[in-house]
Amino acid sequence: MDDRWTAEHVLSLSPDAASRKAAAELGTADPWSGTGANETAVWGACRGSGSRPYRTVVALDGPAYHCSCPSRKFPCKHALALLLLRSAGELTGAAAPDWADAWLTARRQHADGAASPTASATGPADSPTPAPARDDAAAAARRRRREARVAAGAAELQARLEDQLRGGLADAPTRGQAFWEGVAARMVDAQAPGLAARARELGALPASGGSWPSRLVEEYGLLHLLAAGYQRVDALPAPLAATVRARVGFTVDNAEVLGGGPLIRDRWLVLGSRDSADDRLTTRRLWLHGARSGRLALLLSFGRPGVAPELALPTGLEVDADLAFHPAARPLRAALGSRYAAPVAPTAPGPVGVTLDAALTEYARALGEDPWLESWPTVLTGVTPVPTESGWQLVDATGAVPLRTASLWRLVAASGGRPVTLFGECGHRGFSAVTCWTEAGSLPL
Amino acid sequence: MDRPRRGRAARHQPARQPRPPRPRRRADPRPARGAAARPGPARARPAPLDERPALPGPAARRLASLLAESGSELLPQWLGRARDRGFALPPALVPSLLDAARQRSDLRGDAVALAGPLGRWLAGMNPDWRYVLRLPSADEDAHPEARAGADAVWQEGLFAERVTHLTRLRRRDPAAGLALLRSTWRTERAEDRLLFLDALQEGLGAGDEEFLEEALADRAKNVRATAAELLSTLPGSALSERMAARARLAVAVGPEGGLVVEPPAACDTGMQRDGIAPVSPTGRGDRAFWLGEVVAATPLSCWTELLGAPERALALPTAPEWADELHEAWARAAVRQHAADWARALLALHQGRGTSGTQSRLLSVLPSAERAAWTARFVLEQGLAEAFQLLVTCPPPWSEELAEAVLDALARAAAAGAYPWSHSGVLGVAERSLPFAAAARADALAEASSSAWAEVFTRLATTLRTRSAMLAELA
Numbered sequence: 001m002d003d004r005w006t007a008e009h010v011l012s013l014s015p016d017a018a019s020r021k022a023a024a025e026l027g028t029a030d031p032w033s034g035t036g037a038n039e040t041a042v043w044g045a046c047r048g049s050g051s052r053p054y055r056t057v058v059a060l061d062g063p064a065y066h067c068s069c070p071s072r073k074f075p076c077k078h079a080l081a082l083l084l085l086r087s088a089g090e091l092t093g094a095a096a097p098d099w100a101d102a103w104l105t106a107r108r109q110h111a112d113g114a115a116s117p118t119a120s121a122t123g124p125a126d127s128p129t130p131a132p133a134r135d136d137a138a139a140a141a142r143r144r145r146r147e148a149r150v151a152a153g154a155a156e157l158q159a160r161l162e163d164q165l166r167g168g169l170a171d172a173p174t175r176g177q178a179f180w181e182g183v184a185a186r187m188v189d190a191q192a193p194g195l196a197a198r199a200r201e202l203g204a205l206p207a208s209g210g211s212w213p214s215r216l217v218e219e220y221g222l223l224h225l226l227a228a229g230y231q232r233v234d235a236l237p238a239p240l241a242a243t244v245r246a247r248v249g250f251t252v253d254n255a256e257v258l259g260g261g262p263l264i265r266d267r268w269l270v271l272g273s274r275d276s277a278d279d280r281l282t283t284r285r286l287w288l289h290g291a292r293s294g295r296l297a298l299l300l301s302f303g304r305p306g307v308a309p310e311l312a313l314p315t316g317l318e319v320d321a322d323l324a325f326h327p328a329a330r331p332l333r334a335a336l337g338s339r340y341a342a343p344v345a346p347t348a349p350g351p352v353g354v355t356l357d358a359a360l361t362e363y364a365r366a367l368g369e370d371p372w373l374e375s376w377p378t379v380l381t382g383v384t385p386v387p388t389e390s391g392w393q394l395v396d397a398t399g400a401v402p403l404r405t406a407s408l409w410r411l412v413a414a415s416g417g418r419p420v421t422l423f424g425e426c427g428h429r430g431f432s433a434v435t436c437w438t439e440a441g442s443l444p445l
Numbered sequence: 446m447d448r449p450r451r452g453r454a455a456r457h458q459p460a461r462q463p464r465p466p467r468p469r470r471r472a473d474p475r476p477a478r479g480a481a482a483r484p485g486p487a488r489a490r491p492a493p494l495d496e497r498p499a500l501p502g503p504a505a506r507r508l509a510s511l512l513a514e515s516g517s518e519l520l521p522q523w524l525g526r527a528r529d530r531g532f533a534l535p536p537a538l539v540p541s542l543l544d545a546a547r548q549r550s551d552l553r554g555d556a557v558a559l560a561g562p563l564g565r566w567l568a569g570m571n572p573d574w575r576y577v578l579r580l581p582s583a584d585e586d587a588h589p590e591a592r593a594g595a596d597a598v599w600q601e602g603l604f605a606e607r608v609t610h611l612t613r614l615r616r617r618d619p620a621a622g623l624a625l626l627r628s629t630w631r632t633e634r635a636e637d638r639l640l641f642l643d644a645l646q647e648g649l650g651a652g653d654e655e656f657l658e659e660a661l662a663d664r665a666k667n668v669r670a671t672a673a674e675l676l677s678t679l680p681g682s683a684l685s686e687r688m689a690a691r692a693r694l695a696v697a698v699g700p701e702g703g704l705v706v707e708p709p710a711a712c713d714t715g716m717q718r719d720g721i722a723p724v725s726p727t728g729r730g731d732r733a734f735w736l737g738e739v740v741a742a743t744p745l746s747c748w749t750e751l752l753g754a755p756e757r758a759l760a761l762p763t764a765p766e767w768a769d770e771l772h773e774a775w776a777r778a779a780v781r782q783h784a785a786d787w788a789r790a791l792l793a794l795h796q797g798r799g800t801s802g803t804q805s806r807l808l809s810v811l812p813s814a815e816r817a818a819w820t821a822r823f824v825l826e827q828g829l830a831e832a833f834q835l836l837v838t839c840p841p842p843w844s845e846e847l848a849e850a851v852l853d854a855l856a857r858a859a860a861a862g863a864y865p866w867s868h869s870g871v872l873g874v875a876e877r878s879l880p881f882a883a884a885a886r887a888d889a890l891a892e893a894s895s896s897a898w899a900e901v902f903t904r905l906a907t908t909l910r911t912r913s914a915m916l917a918e919l920a
Binding site: 006007008011017020021024025028030088360364387401402407409410412413414416417418426427428429430431438440443 | 473474490491492502503506507509510513514535536537539540541563566567570571910911914
């Protein structure tokens, strides 16, 4: 059984450090009974603090989880511990008990019935969930009304930006914050959350260190370009128009993308994931790389504050699945369609990457197609983290870029001063590292 | 690129035609060529390769979770065992280990040894981990040139690191340790001299006598007293001979066969030079104090020659006003000289009385099996209230007999409705020292107890199982 996931793969599914620890502690045969596994699922009962053991079952093709424990974490520690037992080869039973079978069967039936069986990614909490199209005319009218409001908002934003430029930058550090908060609130009213978010960032920018005036003017320009672009969105080429709409804040539902776009089936290598949280929701980014298509994809999944998003894929494994890309000038965000098998270890030890020079060229090209891009997901090969006078940098034979990572020392220790393969986002502020590959395997940073 | 770079947007007219411009500055995060022209530091040499076998996966995950909780009780034991087994850690865990050992200096020796060459390489780049470079590396014994580097610890290290270094050196080469201490002795502060002197206990031998005799004339009183104490534990040292002569004057066998005690009448300069204070600091009378100091520093062999075996000596009728004084001093001598036969005889006298510091010190002289048996009897008879100090002296894992005695006593306490928190000291030692097999018994006790105690016993069982699993992973 060489497709067994390693414990590291399993632990990369943990929503947080506490779950990792709890799972490692439960990942011994001691509290478990009636465990077993077959090709598609694992199950077992775990003694908890209550009188009745918790019943846990994991469908490997998701992975999807079901557990009778009250935990709000996803996957819960019991599901992770079961998967750990599986990677240790300690699951003995082969016939699923009735309760596990019932859930697995129900899940399969649901999958057969639904158009997008396992698409669990939903739009952000603030996006209007599209009602079933009972009344196309009414929906179209609603959409036209919103477009008009956004256009009005964009026009107002252009005027505000031009005022700021005319008034000079001297007041930006003192009065900018409140001013842009107000503008952001106006953009929310105009139903343009994308414009609102960018406007809010303008308020904080003067406090972000040296050379802020030039960066502020740059952001003014980009935001002005976006607002102006939206005014003429109907005249733009379709991919660029889609990018402008998405950046302004129009969301496209994943189900719509899966229903409308071509499905690309491939063996998608999970390059890494990153969670970020604000006061409204938790966002999980999962990056994939197609073995045959060579395409990069970004899956977004959202959760309520303090709750892990539902979509979790083990970093470093390959998923045989359908993807549909959201339309964009530079397609990246995708919706996950059918998954055909449980994630398995890839044939190659790690992804194939490029030199720094090639990565920067690629980012520049991406920026040519979508000027609002902050960064582009990239795998680098043969780069070494090196300390310099101006902070840590990634170096290879073709050049050097600033390195940004939350766990710098883990990366430095893993590299030991030797070249590594590194996945992350290559952007105008440097390279932000997400996952590192060494001879020992993948290391989420 | 050498001219001042301007934001692209400043050059760019707000677009009527949103044709994506050529975003030059934004597309290139590389340092400007002007910056690159400054010679940066040459690329650091890569870390030396670690030849040790890799840590097994389950043990690596265990370490990751131990490091994730701050102040883990199990971490010291894990590190000690992993170090003994000679594993190399997964590189990605080394930074969190170095952080943990930075907070807890008790972990440093094991942590630095486990972090190995990678740890030293990392410490060279992160000032937070500077302590790693001050500790002697594991391979200094193999490489004499590494020793020169280790001696830098003596010149530049923090006080605790210097003590560690001296102690390790004494363990390996007592003469070299003494020479190192002598080289800076005159410039050390008095309180440091005191603790360095303590470190000479490691590998104490005849070669140290001359230096210690000199230290009897030290400026600081505590240093003088410590030097005297060390000399008194050196068999055949001139000081112990002088003390024995004084002791024979003070204690003799009378015509009735009992002991006649005549404490020193004064503390002459010779006695003062040998570390005895002229005025009693203890609140006892001066003469009683001098008697105690003299007897405590006298070789016990002197008494066996004079009075016979310790059991017999202790049974001799003694002038009642001095008997306690004499026994107390013999107990101190037994601890100093690691005389198990005397400790055994003295403990037999104590049996059935409440505990005291003296008892636990005497216990520490006995072989550990005997220590455990004695403590088990004590717990059985006296309960746990007084047993903490004795339990601490029993090295883990406890014998079955001692484990049973402690668990029985805890069960009795639970049944009697005692508060669990009043036993927290004993429970802490028990978590660290009970044999793993005791987990089943703790489970049974949890079943039979009310809520607060059930929780205590459950936690005890869980901790024991965790420790057992942890050590099995490192097997």
